Amino acid sequence: MRSLTLISLLLLSTLAQATVYKWIDKDGKVHYSDEPHPNAQIVELKDKTLNQVALPAAQVNPDTRPSFEEIRYSVNITSPEEEATIRDNNGEFEVIATITPEIKSQYLMVLKLDGKPIGPPQMGGIFKLTHVERGEHILIAEVMTQNGKVFASSSPRKIFLHQAALKPTPKKQPKSN
Template sequence: MRLILLFGLLSISLCSSAAVYRWVDENGKVHYADEPQQNAELVEVKQNTQNTIALRETKLNSPKESELDTAVNTTITIVSPTHEETIRSNEGKFDVTVSVAPKLLRGMLLALFIDGEIKAQPQTSTTFSLEGIYRGEHAIVVKALDQNGKVLASSSPRTIYLHQATLVTRPTPRGG
């Protein structure tokens, strides 16, 4: 099997160095072929006419050391809602606003986590609009992520209480 493969590769390499023939037909059109034709002349292919590609070494766009230092020193603070704030919303709607210092680097995104689960798509905006959050106690954390999802910075957890009015009515006792 290896012998057949070796023979095939040798025959391909011999074919690739085949001669090129040029001729002009009766209409004056120039033709080229790898087989000799009537009135065809052999064209000598010079080494410097062949296409070659030189690949340059590419450098990855990695962050500069100063950018990495800034990412490590990035501070995320939840501005609103305040710690242990009670929010009243029957629809479970509220906004979370954060501040980022010094600022978000290019490629960094903010992600909002409630009770350890991501609740909003990572974004560059510092305001998250939420809805459909159920009542009760919740822990909110905002994290700065790179494009690969690696956490670069995180806020301190913020506890909030969401109250919703209930539609369940309690029966009133009847006097008897």
């Protein structure tokens, strides 16, 4: 069965190479067809007619490609807002930072709370903070390369974290005379 299929495919491939005819009509237009026409000439096609386009190799000059240092990136903490008051008894909240212009390659971000990094550098700018003590805090987001070199950072963002008192303070009783 395989040999029959192979033979029929070979026969079809030879028939697929039809003869091409060329003729010129009364208006001087040149026509091509696979059917014979009066005054038509047979066009002989070369067996190995290949169209090859050779493109020059792309040349990347390292001096003209901008580096992280040459591009001015802007890091912005979009949430929470400046001097926002966050009320959470567990000290949990989310910080969102963005960078512009957008970077196509991989980069890392780190969030600093009061000058100290919160966790290891991560991909992306969404940070979930837990167990933060109440009070005033300063947030800074930094963007760095994969090898740890910081190339952009946000301006400091001041926030306030309020927590309900764990132990209620006793109210002073008015003195009676």
